[in-house]
Amino acid sequence: MLKSTPPTAENSGDEPARGDSARGPASLHDEILGRLRDYIVEGNLEAGDRVPERELCEMLGISRTPLREALKVLAAEGLLELLPNRGARVRGLSAQDLIELFDVMGGLEALAGRLACEAITDDEIAEIEKLHYDMYSCYVRRDMHGYFRFNQLIHQKIVAAARNGALASTYSAMTSRLRRARFTANTSRSRDRWSEAMREHEEILDALRRRAGPELGEILFQHLRNKRSAVTSKAEDQES
Amino acid sequence: MLKSTPPTAENSGDEPARGDSARGPASLHDEILGRLRDYIVEGNLEAGDRVPERELCEMLGISRTPLREALKVLAAEGLLELLPNRGARVRGLSAQDLIELFDVMGGLEALAGRLACEAITDDEIAEIEKLHYDMYSCYVRRDMHGYFRFNQLIHQKIVAAARNGALASTYSAMTSRLRRARFTANTSRSRDRWSEAMREHEEILDALRRRAGPELGEILFQHLRNKRSAVTSKAEDQES
DNA sequence: TCAAGAAATAATGAATGCATTATTGCCGAC
């Protein structure tokens, strides 16, 4: 049984604009695609679950054709896997998948940082500074939820400042795949990681202010590498 | 009118394995997807052309449903664009698109080089060395066609050596989008670029031998940056 | 009682049909 109806907005909340097909849902297929993606990314379906076409069709009030078109796209994005004659299943993330995805994110963020330094305006830097201090304030208050929110916004702003739509959409796709895994980093070791991450963000902001592209790229890559280590080292605890 | 029937193999020739859905065509949809992608990448449809569903269906001997599913996926990959109630069109590459794609390729190749140095075996390095010398031999013979072939193989090998499926499939998608644009670099200035590229490849091989990951990444990024400049500076000549 | 096999049921994959929208061709007006 499904848990709740998929959201009705094509891009809910703070989700970054999807690079290539950004503007409103032109066709029914497009709208279904966005809603289904959100539905899956938000974790309404467990990893390994088969996707119930019938129920989703009734829930969305559509026929199977546009739904199945969306499933094919989501499979191409890596969120689902298609088993022959057995339909679509929610693709789980193995430890190896996590490593790979974090590394790719590192490469993309490094690129974003480098490009951003070539194009970013003073205003944009000021915005990121503000987000940085908001995030810091969450850090000292131990508000992990808020911290993550600002953290994501900062990285999104950097990607946006890179002025590269192809990068933005690729980054967004990777983010979707990773977001299904909620990393409730609450172990004792993760507190050390938290302060370390905060220090790294100081460096990020500093390099950005100086518009030191290659240096910022390197910092961001290492930032993601460290995040990767923190996540995969405690992957044995829980994975969903 | 269409030019010839789409290829029947799902991955013709030296195309790298598509990361996520690598193994043989499980469903009809999958096979159609591969054949259509090759058909488009090989330039059988002009940029801006609308994709004739009817003809393609007859040509492939299938109904519109699996074809349209494939079109949706190809649109998500960036090869096509879907206009509401006006079907799919082959997406052309603007100068801005070229810049963006080359930069993303630079970021991905930089990452690939870095990761490759962490995992590559001596045998793989030897293979790449061989390809490098084959490529050099083409260079001295002014065999541009052969040069490009070996060039691509080298870059593919580096990506493969990175041992990262997510990277491989992302890279493959970008390659597909770029391959539609045939860069027959035959201007007078491009000869200078050619020798410059050859020198850069010497550096690539050198850094790879030393397994100097970050250095190799930097070289590869600049390599792509230079390629980008060479291509976009003469973008006014011809674009297809 | 349990296991193995067969029938019944449901789900998937693909084809076809229908309503809507775009495109083309034609006619008349200026």
Place this chain on the structure above:
DNA sequence: GTCGGCAATAATGCATTCATTATTTCTTGA
């Protein structure tokens, strides 16, 4: 002769239907 509007045609988007495959359930035998 050309421009603008209207009908005819074709194409698209989605729903529905059909065949095939998987899954469940029921039966039968040990």
